[in-house]
Amino acid sequence: MPFTRLDSKSEKVLKLFFKHELLSVSQLAVLCSFDASNYLSILIGNRYIENADIGKSNDPRVYMDGAYRITMNGKIYFDLKKQFFIEAVSKSIIAPIIVAFITTLITLLVKGLW
Numbered sequence: 001m002p003f004t005r006l007d008s009k010s011e012k013v014l015k016l017f018f019k020h021e022l023l024s025v026s027q028l029a030v031l032c033s034f035d036a037s038n039y040l041s042i043l044i045g046n047r048y049i050e051n052a053d054i055g056k057s058n059d060p061r062v063y064m065d066g067a068y069r070i071t072m073n074g075k076i077y078f079d080l081k082k083q084f085f086i087e088a089v090s091k092s093i094i095a096p097i098i099v100a101f102i103t104t105l106i107t108l109l110v111k112g113l114w
Contacts, residue, residue, distance in 0.1 A: 003080045003081075003084060004046050005081070006042065006043075006046070006048075006077075007042075009034060009036075009039055010039045010042050010043060012032070013028070013032065013036045013039045013040070013043060014043060014048055014049070014070070014074055014077060015078075016028065016031050016032070016036075017043075017048075017049055017068070017069070017070040017074060018070060018074065018075065018078070021069060021070060022052055022067060022068070022069045022070075023067065023068060023069075024065075024066065024067040024068075025037055025040070025062075025063070025064050025065065025066060025067075025068075026065075028040075037062055037064065040062045040068065041062050043068075043074070044062065044068075046073070047071055047073050047074075048070065048071060048073050048074035048077055049068045049069065049070055049071060049074055050068065050069060050071050051063070051066055051067075051068055052066070052067040052068055052069040053066055053067065
């Protein structure tokens with residue numbers, strides 16, 4: 001499954017699941033300053049959380065009396081986000097600096113040989 005970046009409120013909800021592992025919708029309502037039930041369907045759709053009730057782990061619907069737990073994809077989301085950020089920085093900033101440095105060295109060597 002490819003990495004899917006979440007919006008900021010979905011990330012806040014996922015952080016709560018990362019911290020508590022298992023939360024009911026009512027517990028989530030107490031912990032959030034916004035209506036988090038809308039973001040549960042996003043997290044379920046991306047398979048970052050799943051229904052914790054027996055027999056409903058693959059059910060994509062959000063139950064207001066249900067409990068949800070973080071999946072392995074949810075647990076590694078923030079590590080993947082950090083990895084993609086480091087890769088983007090290295091490709092967009094560090095690589096051009098290295099190329100410019102090497103080009104400058106080559107230019108100085110050529111001028112020194114003449």
